[in-house]
Amino acid sequence: MPHRAFTRKVETKQATVAVIGLGYVGLPIAVAFAESGLTTVALDIDHEKVDRLRGGVSYIPDVSSDAVATQVQEGRLLPGTDEAVLDGMDAAVICVPTPFTKAKSPDLTAVVASAEMVARHLRSGQLVVLQSTTYPGTTEEVVRPILERTGLQVGHDFFLAFSPERIDPGNRRYGVTNTPKVVGGCTPACTKACVALFEILIAADQIHQVHGPRAAEMCKLLENTFRSVNIALVNELLKLGDRMGIDLWEVIDAAATKPFGFMPFYPGPGVGGHCIPVDPYYLAWKAREYDFHTKFIELAAETNASMPFYTVRKVTESLNRGGRAVKAAKILILGVAFKRDIDDPRNSPALEVLKMLAGQGAEVTYHDPYIPKVALSEDRFLTGASTATLESVPLTAARLEAQDCVLIAVAHRCFEFPWIVRHSRLVVDAQNATKMIQEGRDKIVKL
């Protein structure tokens, strides 16, 4: 099936697009499509999110409420929960979550549900794009059969492609319209149709075509596994440095002066979010189907997973040196997002540290200006049975002075570290956030 009719429709802005799943990935892309002039249906199962969007309010920091309100008022962005709006759509872009199960195998429930929903409204000439991060083979082996059960065939009747989302929440430099895109369609025409859709958002020379969805799926997993492995390397070296009395942060800064062949990665209390702790397991899981054990990847994941435990040990040892037991110690954790300057606590290592310290009897509180409250059940170690909600406490000099230990778990840019150190008795710095501070250095313990 030639892609030209589809491409023409997109180029002339006659095409309509549906974005399914309006989270950190889906909402920015839905707004970008609307801003580019395409009528965009924005579908989610979460009524609260849809109501907020209809009222012109964004819940994703990277997307302004002004942008949402403008597109909704002008009728280009149509948020909804009713799948009936998929009838007659020219393109459907799936951006739903791909978590793992407790046993760390892929949970494609949302992808399957979305594909089934698209299938119920599939028509000839339509493009379906999967953007959720997943293992190689998902588009061909999971999504394609669901769509083809309708009797319509990929390449003959409709287009199907995978294009990974590379958005980096909180990144002020790279967003939806200037991060290069990778596209792999089930047929060459599928790839071309998908490229045509994204050319609405991104310069043509920033769209990289690969041979098929598997390569595109693997590309995203390579990118995230690359990060996981390199972070694990510096985490391991951090522990070695600690034993040898070498400050690894200083070493990394020194190595980073080399203008070629080295890229700095930084240690920390662990990896969090939706991608780095999850994606390598998707690949490792799929690899087992081919009798292949991804030792490197799993070792990296294991090393990163050990960091919250290491952080807890640093805190307890530091308290101990001051003659204080962790039991009943007052500990304030600064930052519970999974990285700085964002409002996302998913798989946050800081929350693991928090619970482990609380489990040892410490009186733990947290302060995070981006996360006013957090349900601990969101954390990966807790089952649904435990749903305690914690609230961020105000950060005052008196509160800092009352703590036995302040743990800098996330170095949000808004934190005033010299002031924090000045008013604290003991600071465990898991982010090297205090490296420029001279006054009160004796109170600081680096991870």
Ligand SMILES: NC(=O)c1ccc[n+]([C@@H]2O[C@H](COP(=O)([O-])OP(=O)(O)OC[C@H]3O[C@@H](n4cnc5c(N)ncnc54)[C@H](O)[C@@H]3O)[C@@H](O)[C@H]2O)c1
């Ligand atoms: N967050 C990131 O930084 C990032 C970056 C790149 C890729 N990704 C990948 O993109 C995908 C989405 O991630 P996210 O961070 O946007 O997730 P998210 O949880 O922020 O958003 C997903 C949205 O999908 C909705 N949803 C779930 N099931 C649905 C269904 N059946 N129909 C319609 N909507 C449904 C949820 O209500 C939610 O609003 C994941 O595969 C993730 O790995 C995420």
